[in-house]
Amino acid sequence: MLTMKAKYALRTMTALARSGDARVQARQLAERCRVPAKFLETILVELREAGFVQSRRGQHGGHALARAAEEIRIGDVIRAIDGPLAPVRCASVTAYEPCRDCPDPDACALRALMRETRDALSRVLDGRSLREFADADAALSPTTMEFA
The missing domain is CATH 1.10.10.10 (Winged helix-like DNA-binding domain superfamily/Winged helix DNA-binding domain)
Structure with missing residues (x-):
């Protein structure tokens, strides 16, 4: 947000x-x-x-x-002020942190969805x-x- x-x-x-x-x-x-x-x-x-x-x-x-x-780029301005664009840390490219309660981040469907969300957001904001x-x-x- x-x-x-x-x-x-x-x-x-x-x-x-x-x-x-x-x-x-x-x-x-x-x-x-x-x-x-x-x-x-x-x-x-x-x-x-x-x-x-x-x-x-x-x-x-x-x-x-x-x-x-x-x-x-708009995405760069937002990152400078708010930090990574990823909605959760485990989906971040630059500030990755695994969730404490996640047994296997590589097999986490929520993380996969949030990475897809991050990629779409980044495509729009970095494309402008x-x-x-x-x-x-x-x-x-x-x-x-x-x-x-």
């Missing part, structure tokens, strides 16, 4: 993608994305540490994408760039993320 933190991160990344090369102040992002300002600060730190956002202090400072929106997502957002809500 997608956390509110990941939803806010995706809104923020979408707003930055839609802002082009312009740097956007955190206050403006919080207002436009309807994200609590303090929570946004935490999210921006995580996005910066993951290499998605660059920040500059000062009069001409603000936040911008660290690389082109076409190069950023931030640019495609931001363009779809703009088509659905043309003025919501515009900055003055």
Whole structure:
């Protein structure tokens, strides 16, 4: 399940993608994305540490994408904020942990189903760039993320 933190991160990344090369102040992002300002600060730190956002202090400072929106995959943003996409740890590629009560993970039908679910989710989220997502957002809500 997608956390509110990941939803806010995706809104923020979408707003930055839609802002082009312009740097956007955190206050403006919080207002436009309807994200609590303090929570946004935490999210921006995580996005910066993951290499998605660059920040500059000062009069001409603000936040911008660290690389082109076409190069950023939605699945990678979600993983940076929420961790693995797998619905359960035993189905994770990167954070595998067997269930304590499972006698044989290789013969577990639930694990097989959750791995299939993870693969389908990954295919969709990793197949979508931030640019495609931001363009779809703009088509659905043309003025919501515009900055003055």
